[in-house]
Amino acid sequence: MSESRPIYLDYHSTTPVDPRVASKMLYYMTTAFGNASSIDHTYGDEAEEAVSQAAIHIANLVGSSPKEIIFTSGATESINLVIQGSIYTDVITKNKHIIAVSPVEHKAVLDTCYALAKKGLAEIIKLQIDSKGRLDLNHLKQVCDKGISLLCVMAANNEIGNIYPIQEIGQIAKNCHIPFLCDASQAVGKIPINFQEYGITYLAISAHKLYGTKGSGALAVRKKYHLEPIIFGGSHQKGIRSGTLNVPGIVGLGEACRMRQLEMEEDEKAISSKRDKLQNLLLKKIPGLIINGDPTSRLAGNLHISIPDIPNSAVIARVRSKLAISTGAACSSGVETPSHVLQALALPNNVIEGALRIGIGKFTTDKEINQAAEILSTAISQIRQAMCFKI
Missing domain, CATH: 3.90.1150.10 (Aspartate Aminotransferase, domain 1)
Known part of the structure; x- marks a missing residue:
């Protein structure tokens, strides 16, 4: 300094940004600058290959399949995509959409939930915590047993730093057949996380929290779960998230994840x-x-x-x-x-x-x-x- x-x-x-990450990103800004959706020339081929490789690095770090990775602009978009994109079924069937949320979640979670509640599209249930910010798992289980549409609990808090028992929470959600959104933006690259084994349905990741660049993130979506898009215009990424991929940012996120797995x-x-x-x-x-x-x-x-x-x-x-x-x-x-x-x-x-x-x-x-x-x-x-x- x-x-x-x-x-x-x-x-x-x-x-x-880790200098090694920045160096790799520079190549995809100035030399291999192709659009990953351009399939008619080698510039596009190289960009597409780089995106695929990044998905592998991210999946290896968080314990998911590369096919479960959706690229976004960051954790805030990933969170919005899940919370807003998951209400579609309940709206169609006219079932009450109930979201259980920890009161110490990031504003990206809380504000999105409250916005839906204000529109009458969701009911919000707050989970219980103590004076140290620890989650009451008995209360969480009682809430899940009654039946809810979505459970939102972060892996680690962005203010007080608490690490939450995500594996145990995931098992409760799995036993109750409840989709589980985990905001892992503060945790990925700092503590071990296994998307598959922990029973997480949706995992939000942000590059700039683990020595990558701002404006790049990802969402791991468990197979057989569907989200309605909130951004339209091209049906990219299995129709879940449209828009030209930020190849340098994605490469940076992938490289940052690769380095964290080695050095974390x-x-x-x-x-x-x-x-x-x-x-x-x-x-x-x-x-x-x-x-x-x-x-x-x-x-x-x-x-x-x-x-x-x-x-x-x-x-x-x-x-x-x-x-x-x-x-x-x-x-x-x-x-x-x-x-x-x-x-x-x-x-x-x-x-x-x-x-x-x-x-x-x-x-x-x-x-x-x-x-x-x-x-x-x-x-x-x-x-x-x-x-x-x-x-």
Whole structure:
């Protein structure tokens, strides 16, 4: 990291593109730039082959078949495709479309569900969680036993970093014959996931969360499940998602998945060690600091903290030229409303208002960890002194 740029610790928002991924993408931008749907010349053939190879790399990482991979612009589109595309049958049969959803899901899930509910097209059931963000599996099973149209539970939370028992959840859904949408955008490439074995019906993936590029993603769709398209214009990708394929982005996603399969285990151990070091330094330097979420089951790079009675906006204002961290999800950046995730945990207002999300990744150095601890602790000390002076 250049001395003139802030230390980057917002890996949950987006990751830097791995130079090896960028290098491979460049070839498909400048040399093999063909349209994968152009079958009349070798430019199209090469692009089509690259897309097929990318599907293999993605499938290998998440435990699906390459034929189950649909390419999208990212996890948000993948999620919308499932939630909106799955209501068709219930609309035709006039059955009530019921979606059970975790209250700490990404806004891409929640806002889409609420939009359908507002139109009278779906009924939403919220699953139960505790103050650490852990899902009540007994309640989830009770909901599934009663019969629902779709179950939505993420693999890992984008704010507090909780990892959810997707294999167990998938088995419950499978036993109840309920389609299961898993937003795995924060989890793929960080923790093992097996689409087939875990009983997942739909798996959403985003390239820019695993060292690929923005604007590229995928959706794994289990065989024999049908989705109505929400984008029309060419019947591409088995008629599920039309539009010219983003070949460089798809190649980048495939290469990123290939690299994560090779390096994930070693990288995540190193990242976890750096996270623990930063956590210990901050706990030592900042009295009253709280760790949010479930510390026994969280992403290796996640550190979600609160300093009660110290507004997070005040901290960001002091550190933003030196340190890139966030007050919450990137999808809500700049929005003055409190985090829906922390509100769902029923945390006190002063804890919510003092919350900061720190995301560590494979390019974070030990030196940056030490510097970040000093920057944050100094800023908070200065804020506390200023607040005491005002009083």
